[in-house]
Amino acid sequence: xxKRRNISESQRSALLISPPFLYALVLMAFPLxxxxxxxxxxxxxxxxxxxxxxxxxxEIFEKPIYGALLQRSLFVSTCVTVVTVILAFPVAxxxxxxxxxxxxxxxxxxxxxxxxxxxxxxxxxWKVILGFNGVINTGLINIGLIxxxxxxxxxxxxxxxxxxxxxxxxxxxxxxxxxxxxxxxSLLEAAQDLGESKMMTFFRVTLPLAMPGVVAAVLIVxxxxxxxxxxxxxxxxxxxxxxxNMIQTxxxxxxxxxxxxxxxxxxxxxxxxxxxxxxLLNRRWLRGRS
Amino acid sequence: MxxxxxxxxxxxxxxxxxxxxxxxxxxxxxxxAFPLSGxxxxxxxxxxxxxxxxxxxKNSVFIAVMTAILSTLLGVCAARAGAMAHFPLKAGIMGxxxxxxxxxxxxxAVSLLVVVVQIFDLGxxxxxxxxxxxxxxxxxxxxxxNGAFQNLDPSMEEAAMDLGETRFGAFRSxxxxxxxxxxxxxxxxxxxxxxxxxxxxxxxxxVSPTMPVYIWGLLRFPASLPVVMALGTILVALSILLLTxxxxxxxxxxxxxxxxxxxxxx
Numbered sequence: 140x141x142k143r144r145n146i147s148e149s150q151r152s153a154l155l156i157s158p159p160f161l162y163a164l165v166l167m168a169f170p171l172x173x174x175x176x177x178x179x180x181x182x183x184x185x186x187x188x189x190x191x192x193x194x195x196x197x198e199i200f201e202k203p204i205y206g207a208l209l210q211r212s213l214f215v216s217t218c219v220t221v222v223t224v225i226l227a228f229p230v231a232x233x234x235x236x237x238x239x240x241x242x243x244x245x246x247x248x249x250x251x252x253x254x255x256x257x258x259x260x261x262x263x264x265w266k267v268i269l270g271f272n273g274v275i276n277t278g279l280i281n282i283g284l285i286x287x288x289x290x291x292x293x294x295x296x297x298x299x300x301x302x303x304x305x306x307x308x309x310x311x312x313x314x315x316x317x318x319x320x321x322x323x324x325s326l327l328e329a330a331q332d333l334g335e336s337k338m339m340t341f342f343r344v345t346l347p348l349a350m351p352g353v354v355a356a357v358l359i360v361x362x363x364x365x366x367x368x369x370x371x372x373x374x375x376x377x378x379x380x381x382x383x384n385m386i387q388t389x390x391x392x393x394x395x396x397x398x399x400x401x402x403x404x405x406x407x408x409x410x411x412x413x414x415x416x417x418x419l420l421n422r423r424w425l426r427g428r429s
Numbered sequence: 430m431x432x433x434x435x436x437x438x439x440x441x442x443x444x445x446x447x448x449x450x451x452x453x454x455x456x457x458x459x460x461x462a463f464p465l466s467g468x469x470x471x472x473x474x475x476x477x478x479x480x481x482x483x484x485x486x487k488n489s490v491f492i493a494v495m496t497a498i499l500s501t502l503l504g505v506c507a508a509r510a511g512a513m514a515h516f517p518l519k520a521g522i523m524g525x526x527x528x529x530x531x532x533x534x535x536x537x538a539v540s541l542l543v544v545v546v547q548i549f550d551l552g553x554x555x556x557x558x559x560x561x562x563x564x565x566x567x568x569x570x571x572x573x574x575n576g577a578f579q580n581l582d583p584s585m586e587e588a589a590m591d592l593g594e595t596r597f598g599a600f601r602s603x604x605x606x607x608x609x610x611x612x613x614x615x616x617x618x619x620x621x622x623x624x625x626x627x628x629x630x631x632x633x634x635x636v637s638p639t640m641p642v643y644i645w646g647l648l649r650f651p652a653s654l655p656v657v658m659a660l661g662t663i664l665v666a667l668s669i670l671l672l673t674x675x676x677x678x679x680x681x682x683x684x685x686x687x688x689x690x691x692x693x694x695x
């Protein structure tokens with residue numbers, strides 16, 4: 140009796156999962172397979188030539204501009220990830236360890252709010268903050284710290300990194316917070332009872348236990364940042380354009396969708412490979428410790 | 430103590446750009462820079478007379494409402510299945526459905542563009558945007574709804590069925606009221622994400638732009654920037670309102686399901 144009921148329940152639950160599964164299959168897996176196939180075709184003026192060729196990939200490897208853009212994109216994504224996660228960790232730690240239980244969700248709510256509000260306008264406002272007549276320059280001139288406006292903070296890679304690090308902040312804080320919340324507090328007491336200093340307890344107990352959250356934060360920041368073209372377009376100036384801008388240009392302005400598709404595939408493969416290496420290294424580090 | 434100061438400084442960093450919005454929305458100058466010149470409500474007045482903006486807002490609201498309904502429906506299926514018995518490959522299928530969360534939006538956009546335009550030779554419309562938005566919103570809906578479904582006591586529905594309700598009747602009269610706050614919260618979040626989404630909408634919009642695509646066009650013309658600031662102020666106020674309602678409902682849902690609140694949408 141009990142067994143039959145279990146079988147039927149797992150069947151019902153498989154039935155229930157099928158609409159969202161089919162949706163993701165048709166609108167994500169199928170289109171991804173389509174651009175993969177597409178990247179082996181070529182644009183022939185207005186038509187697409189469907190003979191299989193590696194020309195798009197050859198062009199990407201031979202013309203230095205694509206390599207340079209990809210390299211800069213990976214550099215920016217890495218910087219954004221490092222900056223975001225390092226700045227976010229203490230905040231997640233503070234909310235998890237130093238805020239009273241009933242106030243925690245208020246703090247998390249405050250942290251997530253800016254993330255949900257008008258992305259485009261938020262990016263544009265960084266231009267207002269970092270610009271020639273912007274908040275930082277006017278402020279610093281008024282208090283007499285500088286005489287000429289600073290120019291290294293807008294229309295270059297620095298500006299792109301600052302803006303992206305701001306945009307992805309909650310993405311980094313939430314997974315780290317969740318991991319910190321799971322840590323059994325008695326482990327920390329035990330470490331200190333056994334004579335560890337506060338500092339050593341943090342590095343030898345808290346940090347390794349929080350690592351799954353840090354890894355999740357790294358992945359959830361690193362992977363999507365490669366696809367952002369709004370921030371480099373608005374903040375990057377001529378020298379701060381990234382691979383996503385090139386993908387966008389190939390698809391919309393230059394009408395060369397197959398080359399754009401090949402660029403998208405190359406970017407995805409690089410990001411996924413780096414993410415996998417990171418996860419493996421981290422796993423080895425954690426195993427090496429235990 | 431120093432940690433608290435750091436956390437507060439971090440919050441200021443997070444809110445700094447948004448805090449500037451109303452400052453420039455009410456500033457009587459066409460240049461978005463300091464020093465400020467005077468107070469005006471003209472920029473808000475211009476919003477009322479701009480008909481192409483109104484069309485864009487209508488488009489965006491339609492897309493956001495449809496996205497909210499469809500992605501929450503899919504989210505309910507997944508969250509309910511997630512709370513039920515195991516079946517083969519369950520974890521893998523769940524992970525697959527959550528994948529759009531880490532997929533770069535430009536990849537979602539270009540792959541759907543290729544499928545719709547180049548393979549099926551269909552025109553772009555609001556529905557192409559809706560289908561992509563449902564894809565990226567569903568993982569967020571599942572994350573919120575999991576909180577409502579995960580800790581539901583299955584014996585309540587069983588009791589209703591023992592008392593003669595059908596399976597669907599038991600779901601409707603017992604489970605649905607309990608998870609209702611979660612459902613509304615999930616719809617509000619999906620609505621907010623869709624209303625604000627630009628990267629996908631830019632690739633997939635047909636002849637009539639959505640609101641973010643329209644704003645993107647305005648950002649190139651310095652003269653229209655104060656109007657963008659006014660629009661932004663209204664949008665920020667609106668989304669804070671919606672998110673506050675969503676958060677209150679999410680907490681009420683957790684309380685109804687009898688779970689301690691662990692905080693956070695994700």
